[in-house]
Amino acid sequence: MSVNFSSNPMFNGTFSEPCRVEADVFDLEVEGELPADLDGAFYRVQPDFIYPPRYANDVPFNGDGHVSMFRFANSHVDFKCRYVKTQRYKAQVAARQALYGTYRNRDTDDPSVRKLSGGTANTNLIFHAGKLFAMKEDSPPVRIDPHTLETLDDYYTFNGRLKSETFTAHPKLDPISGEMVALNYEARGNGSRDVAIYSFDKTGAVNWETWVKVPYAGMIHDFALTQKHIAFLVIPMAVNMEQMKQGGVHFAWDSTLPTWLGVLERGGDGSDLRWFKGPEQSATHVLNGFSDGSKVYLDMDMSTGNQFPFFPMLHEPYDFQRAAGRLTRLSVDLAGKAETYDKEILYPEIGVLPRADERYWSLPYKVGFMPVTNLARPMDPALTGNTGLVLNTWTRFDHDRRKSTAFLVDNVSSLQECQFVPRRSDAPEGAGYLIGLCNRHVERRTDLLILDAEHLDAGPIATVKLPLRLRNGVHGHWVAGEALRGKK
Ligand code: V55
Ligand code: FE
Secondary structure: OOOOOOOOHHHOOOOOOOOOOOEEEOOOEEEEOOOOOOOEEEEEEEEOOOOOOOOOOOOHHHOOEEEEEEEEEOOEEEEEEEEOOOHHHHHHHHHOOOOOOOOOOHHHOOHHHOOOOOOOOOOEEEEEOOEEEEEOOOOOOEEEOOOOOOEEEOOOOOOOOOOOOOOOOOOEEOOOOOOEEEEEOOOOOOOOOEEEEEEEOOOOOEEEEEEEEOOOOEOOOOOEEOOOEEEEEEOOEEEOHHHHHOOOOOEEEOOOOOEEEEEEEOOOOOOOOEEEEEOOOEEEEEEEEEEEOOEEEEEEEEEOOOOOOOOOEOOOOOOOHHHOOEEEEEEEEOOOOOOEOEEEEOOOOOEOOOEEOHHHOOOOOOEEEEEEOOOOOOOOHHHHOOOOOOOOEEEEEEOOOOEEEEEEOOOOEEEEEEEEEEOOOOOOOOOEEEEEEEEEOOOOEEEEEEEEOOOHHHOOOEEEEOOOOOOOOOOEEEEEHHHHOOOO
């Protein structure tokens, strides 16, 4: 059977087309000046189907994890990209065809692979205790080599200590203790209401584990870590076992369900978990969270409806207006008796994928960044090939002044997630660079842009030019050079 992606509309649009390239480029071409103090590696991952999906109902989130690395040092940057060699990748490549079925529905897999991991490692990366992991929230992390991107362990269980079947794609690092914390949903398999929370000390050893139950099995894509608490949303993107029995994907949006905010103390047995209720609402990503006495704050990219047009709607048609996310602060006071959370929309901008200065994860903080849609400058749909909103802006939010500043890219380019890189490990919050990928729709090529994070409106200080086209990716992670050299 020959490989042909063109019949599936999922791949329409320049940066939705498969990439499938593994490459090394030594000393990339740079326009402008690479900052001499930029030392470290920018890793990012894109879902990139190695074979066309077997089922027409499959979704972009089911693509095989394909990692890129931009290694900066001494005013040079080298590039590498590799597929993560998951159990799934290896089985499919050996068979020269897709063997896995639709998104997170193992009953649609070929019987020959049902005992293998289903993980694609396509969502995020994190570096902790000297190890780099690529993650998908339905399976344990995959360990990859931070220098070569070679896959070292396709099913990493922290020396057998990880008992949950799943592992979050959004672990948090505690900048004070050096711990990594993970909140894993559907921890006892598809549709289970079990959530397993783990913390790992700075050597990577498990130092806390607790299991809790959620009101219903909804997507828990991200969570907030504070110095005292863990806070997370259960959203109406609900696991739908009926739909799965019919051969459907894992989730459907059920607008009859409430949104629940769960808050519990770190280090406890989970019995203090409290639930706060809100109306049907969605939020996928956490900018940051912090505790102040008995108060807990959680900042997210919140919308009123489903943010993923490719997952089925159970009760009404998809509404792009209601998908628009804005930075929103949820808060609760654990000393009070309220059973609902407070909600404040912080800024009017519409965007997704907010990122903090990660040195302030879990702490009171002042600065955030987010790719935003400038509606006044739409892009020609013939260039994008999709109907969704185009991210054409990177915006910085300064909470102390409630002010935003922005970089708007030209009208034939779009932007992927951005990542903040501190100028030095001891630089003030938000002082450094904002980097990320830029899709050049006419040239059908990818650039990496580097901006001064304190002067976004001045535009890029350097443009790193790739001689190839990557796909729209999900998340990236910056690792400082000193950590890569093992001195941290
Ligand atoms: C997300 C992404 C996923 C997934 C579930 O952005 C949620 C949210 C790339 O895969 O499987
Ligand atoms: Fe995510």
